[in-house]
Amino acid sequence: MAMSRCMLLRAPGQALQLTRRDPTAPGPGEMLLRVRACGVCRTDLHVVDGELPNPKLPIVPGHEIVGEVVECGAGVSLPAGTRLGVPWLGYTCGTCRYCLNDQENLCERARFTGYQLDGGYSDYVVADARYCFELPERLDDIHAAPLLCAGLIGYRCLRFAADARRLGLYGFGAAAHIVAQVANWQGREVYAFTRPGDTAAQQFALQLGATWAGNSTEPAPVELDAAILFAPVGALVPAALKAVRKGGVVVCGGIHMSDIPSFPYADLWGERVIRSVANLTRQDAREFLALAREAPISTHVEAIPLENANEALSRLRNGQLVGAAVLVP
DSSP: OOOOOEBBBBBBTSOOEEEEOOOOOTTTEEEEEEEEEEOHHHHHHHTTTSSSSOOSSSOOOHHHEEEEEEEEEEOOOOOTTEEEEESHHHHHHHTTTGGGGGGGGTTTTTTEBBTTTSSSSSEEHHHHHEOOOOTTTSOHHHGGGGTTTTHHHHHHHHHTTOOOOOEESSSSSSHHHHHHHHHHHHTEEEEEEESOOOOHHHHHHHHTOOSSETTTTSSSSSSSSEEOSSSSSSHHHHHHHHHEEEEEEEEOOOOOOOOOOOOOOOHHHHOOEEOOOSOOHHHHHHHHHHHHSSSOOOOOOOEEEEHHHHHHHHHHHHTOOOOOEEEEO
């Protein structure tokens, strides 16, 4: 087998280095996949920039992986060429109190793709077969890749927004542009809040069916039933609290966020709720990917060569992407 190219992070804060090495053989319960596409997620940026602690180093980032089976380890039997998706959650112990209580996303010994397990900024990746999923056939590789995190985390956030009819989305990037389409399909009203002056993102939101789009510094034009925060900006939490009605919920969808400033208790009072979303479960993946076969989701992607991963991360960091970037080996 040919040497595998990968974009390797040797230390937080450093640029990824293009490296060549032999593909790893799959162990029991694992599969070796040839990567066909890998989405670029804000969580990758948090790993690269050192905002998430204690990554395995060196590490290959990337956890929105579309790949095809090359080789199976002991106990796994799938035909070569089978297309599968590999998400953020890459391993759970199955025995802790969280795993036994249908909360495997909180597993105390969980390992995550592109963080503790080498990910998809590579030609090949090894993945636990239990955490790989078949993808909707109607989506090609690059359009399916963002479903594996932006879609899955967005779906989990939307679940916690319950039956909110008027839904605010703060930050309109990869996750929000998928959630907005699902919410519209479900008959909800979407209100998109972006960085001040980001008219491109606002126009994008309106094109995808948002009822309103404007700056995150503006008050909401209507009272919201729920708000989902995808932007990792703690100052947006008090803003969203002021925007939701009594009994409303503010869902924080990021794995990392800047500090939340203090705010008066009156803004929380009225049985408003702030909650976080941590990771995802395999059940989330099964439910969302089934939904994606029915809902008219169209991901907006920009294909970028694998060796230009640093450029893709820089553009994401600077808010210069509309939709999602996808690396193609």
